[in-house]
Amino acid sequence: MTTEGTVEAFRRAEELLAQRRPLEALHVLEPVLDVAADKPSVQLLLGRAYYFSAQLRRAERAFLRVxxxxxxxxxxxxxLGRTLQRQGRLNEARAQIRLAATMHPVPAYQEALGEINAHIATRGI
Known part of the structure; x- marks a missing residue:
């Protein structure tokens, strides 16, 4: 695959994911992974596609790679924290989301942290 073809496939996978078509995005990403699996942006997109197709262990591996x-x-x-949360691994999720919120203190991250803390408090973990 040419560099131009790789970029085009990557962009197409992004579009498919935005359209909530993660399985198709994964299919389009296959040739991109052959030539650019070591790119964080590719792993991040791959992780998101796995996450939205409920392939949570694979999503976790992709985010850890990033x-x-x-x-x-x-x-x-x-x-990664959201992925761990969906797997019921709340303490691990909280650690990742807390780090994210510390690194990037925006309301959305603070809300995610509050949500995970509430889940932990309700479950008495």
């Missing part, structure tokens, strides 16, 4: 490339990626920490 964090291997860049431990300061606050968005990767947030979506």
């Amino acid at each position: 964090l291997e490339f860049d431990p300061s990626d606050h968005y990767a920490r947030l979506v």
Whole structure:
């Protein structure tokens, strides 16, 4: 695949994900992964597609890969936290979301932290 073709496929996968068609996005990403699996942006998009198709373990692995490339990626920490939350791993989720909210103190991240804290409090964990 040419560089131009890789970029085009990546953009198409982004569009499909925005249209809530994660399985199609994953299919379009396959050739991109052959040539650019080591790119954080590719792993992040892959993780999001896995997340939205409820392939949570795969999403977790993709987000962890992004964090291997860049431990300061606050968005990767947030979506990793959300992924862990959907798996019922609330304490792990809270740790990631807390880090994300500390790194990037915006209302959406603070709300996510408040939500996870409420879930933990209700379950008595």
